[in-house]
Amino acid sequence: MGKLDGKIALITGGSEGIGLATAEQFIAEGVEHVFITGRRQEALDEAVKKINSKNVSAVQADASNLADLDKLYDIIKKQKGRLDILFANAGITHTGSLGSITDKDFDAVFNVNVKGVLFTVQKALPIFVDGGSIILTGSVASCKGNPAMSVYSATKAAVRSFARCWTVDLKERKIRVNTLSPGPIDTPLLRGVGNNEEENKKFIERLKSSTAMDRVGTPDEVAKAVVFLASDDSSYVTGIELFVDGGRAQI
Incomplete structure (x- = not known):
């Protein structure tokens, strides 16, 4: 018996990193079928090959495109x-110090991380079962100040507010809405922060030293927390922000 037996699931941003690891965990927990999305067909094809299950389908889709x-x-x-x-896991990052941020930068990140999350959830509601579970990917960045991360951090603060409000909006349907907020996790997204390899290395080292565990996390560690929020193990949990961050938000 798996924790997700018979469930139909959707993971946006499921072609790599946390999304891919979560799809693998969902399959291991007996999900009937999981749909994953991503913007690049090649990456989706690789993800399906890695998951290696008849219970997964990949759909090329941009979360910001209605x-x-x-x-x-x-x-x-x-x-x-x-x-x-x-x-609702699809998201992009952005670095830029105040004074250098352009309207193009702002629109690109907010379109995916905020607009994309909103309409991903809203458009799901007609086929979403009463008593289901919605999990939004937030970030420790929503409550920690990092240099050159103000736009990204603002998008994740918006996501946290979505979860609080939608918990109330959907309570009559007994749909639970929670935010899952990772800290520094070893994903392509994290490795892509910064303008070059040296800048990225310094950024990651700074993040590692800010955690109680003095390391970055793994996608699997986040995926196991998503399974908890998706399953009946969290049947009395809604509206929360669950940090999987090595203690970074708490210290």
């Missing part, structure tokens, strides 16, 4: 007819 979201939910509705679990 037509892509409509296409995605049409596919899920036709193939499965419902959705029990939504992990």
